[in-house]
Amino acid sequence: MAQWQEVSEKSKLHPKPVGLVLQYGTAGFRTNADHLDHVMFRMGLLATLRSINTKAIIGVMVTASHNPEEDNGVKLIDPMGEMLTPAWEVYATQLANAEQDHLITVLKDLVQKESIDLTNQEAEVFVGRDTRSSSARLSDAVLDGVTALDGRSKDYGLVTTPQLHYMVCCCNTRGGYGKASVEGYYSKLSQAFIQLTKSAPNRTDDQKCLLVDGANGIGALKLREMEPYLQGALKVSLFCDGTGGKLNHQCGADFVKVQQNSPKGINRCCSFDGDADRIVYYYSDDHGRFHLLDGDKIATLISTFLKELLTKAGLDLKIAVVQTAYANGSSTRYLEDTMKVIVRCAKTGVKHLHHVAQEFDIGVYFEANGHGTVLFSKAAEEKIQQLCDDSEGERQGAATLLKNSVDLINQTVGDAISDMLLIEAILAIKGMTVQQWDAIYTDLPNRQLKVKVSDRRVIDTKDAERKTVSPAGLQEAIDRLVERHQDGRSFVRPSGTEDVVRVYSEAATQESADALGHEVSLAVYRLAGGIMFFFCSKLHNILSAFF
Numbered sequence: 001m002a003q004w005q006e007v008s009e010k011s012k013l014h015p016k017p018v019g020l021v022l023q024y025g026t027a028g029f030r031t032n033a034d035h036l037d038h039v040m041f042r043m044g045l046l047a048t049l050r051s052i053n054t055k056a057i058i059g060v061m062v063t064a065s066h067n068p069e070e071d072n073g074v075k076l077i078d079p080m081g082e083m084l085t086p087a088w089e090v091y092a093t094q095l096a097n098a099e100q101d102h103l104i105t106v107l108k109d110l111v112q113k114e115s116i117d118l119t120n121q122e123a124e125v126f127v128g129r130d131t132r133s134s135s136a137r138l139s140d141a142v143l144d145g146v147t148a149l150d151g152r153s154k155d156y157g158l159v160t161t162p163q164l165h166y167m168v169c170c171c172n173t174r175g176g177y178g179k180a181s182v183e184g185y186y187s188k189l190s191q192a193f194i195q196l197t198k199s200a201p202n203r204t205d206d207q208k209c210l211l212v213d214g215a216n217g218i219g220a221l222k223l224r225e226m227e228p229y230l231q232g233a234l235k236v237s238l239f240c241d242g243t244g245g246k247l248n249h250q251c252g253a254d255f256v257k258v259q260q261n262s263p264k265g266i267n268r269c270c271s272f273d274g275d276a277d278r279i280v281y282y283y284s285d286d287h288g289r290f291h292l293l294d295g296d297k298i299a300t301l302i303s304t305f306l307k308e309l310l311t312k313a314g315l316d317l318k319i320a321v322v323q324t325a326y327a328n329g330s331s332t333r334y335l336e337d338t339m340k341v342i343v344r345c346a347k348t349g350v351k352h353l354h355h356v357a358q359e360f361d362i363g364v365y366f367e368a369n370g371h372g373t374v375l376f377s378k379a380a381e382e383k384i385q386q387l388c389d390d391s392e393g394e395r396q397g398a399a400t401l402l403k404n405s406v407d408l409i410n411q412t413v414g415d416a417i418s419d420m421l422l423i424e425a426i427l428a429i430k431g432m433t434v435q436q437w438d439a440i441y442t443d444l445p446n447r448q449l450k451v452k453v454s455d456r457r458v459i460d461t462k463d464a465e466r467k468t469v470s471p472a473g474l475q476e477a478i479d480r481l482v483e484r485h486q487d488g489r490s491f492v493r494p495s496g497t498e499d500v501v502r503v504y505s506e507a508a509t510q511e512s513a514d515a516l517g518h519e520v521s522l523a524v525y526r527l528a529g530g531i532m533f534f535f536c537s538k539l540h541n542i543l544s545a546f547f
């Protein structure tokens, strides 16, 4: 193992701006790309130590997902392709914030606390990056960090975040999850998709064609690469494919979800985000009205499909849907009352949903913004496989569809490409149009706003972020405001990726949801040290009246 002295010398080539403090947030570190070189080098060090500690390959993805092009960030991937374990997020934050002359002490403390034996230990780190202009130099800094601790690295270059999660899982399961290459990923998913859509022989041309907004990012690049593997089973028309526009600028899943507007007036379309781990669908109706099918609608479609197959296959497996507080109230009601599935609420951030979903035989988890996937327990996968082998007729047909679905789903993390193919297959098999899917339930009108406060940590929450415990009086104020609106619901929480407090509101009408949102924003502003409002343009006039 390299000497600490050497690590210290190399780290000087990646100097930390003195006094800069960053936090490993909801999805790793994220800020302006100019402030991240030292963080990247140090995450290379951390990933190497984590690799020794777990005796497995660790992944490091350089991306700031849906943030603007000027930002960047980094997420670490644990051995089974899952997000970095929370205990190590704390180390990540300590390392990122250590001043130069304190860095080695922090590293040594970590090594001691985790009893890491640095002698004769092999370490391997997989690195990937998105299409941001800063990503290449920042991923070089990660690689420098790995080398500084004598770790081995494999640079996958340009990949989507879920592809890197997949590679890590494939290698650590010695190929059990699939072949650890982009070709392996394309083949596995395409084969499963082709098999699934064989059960829908009468697909119309409309069902075979899909418009995809690639957010001008990596997802566009990779989907284009994948197309030949799909052998015409899906005809993709890509726009915002990175050839002209700017990453995430007036396009992409986050833009569509938050603005509730499409980047194009179109029929049936989906949008990825900047690192292709999120997806939303939408269409415009005959009156030009925009309809969004978000993560809640996706979770509903997938869980309905899987539940029907379980019934047909006669399999008694416990299925649940995991949502966050941002899930539309109508979706929760539909899932619980009509579908009769177990619904759980987790804190925002995929790592929290993933964890809860693992408690079930089949856990379907989605954030409302379209980030999610399905987890199958080992026992569930075995039962499905056994039924494919041992049964016949309708039961076997259903079991085979379940098996192909398992293969199509990227269980390591939400994956826009994999989710898109699953949705397309389900719509084809059920013979459903996007309008029929949309009509399963009607969303309650809602609004998301942001308030900037001097220190967002003054807001503490409980009950999966649905209630605040501090500052004093805020929850009571929210409760009073909510009571005045039919079907009203609202909550606030500090963002884990931006320096803002997020406000969510929903109610029976859009006017009511907007009014509730701005009333609650004012309460946050007053009670939690407000500095500034961010609001959507439609609300500008209403809010101006208050100042």
Ligand SMILES: CC(=O)N[C@H]1[C@@H](OP(=O)(O)O)O[C@H](CO)[C@@H](O)[C@@H]1O
Residues within 6 Å of the ligand: 026, 027, 065, 326, 348, 349, 350, 367, 369, 371, 494, 495, 496, 497, 498, 502
């Ligand atoms: C309301 C919302 O969409 N929040 C997003 C956002 O987290 P915040 O902690 O709300 O900033 O970014 C996360 C990472 O991409 C994503 O998991 C989460 O759902």
Ligand SMILES: [Mg+2]
Residues within 6 Å of the ligand: 065, 066, 273, 274, 275, 276, 277, 278
């Ligand atoms: Mg993302």
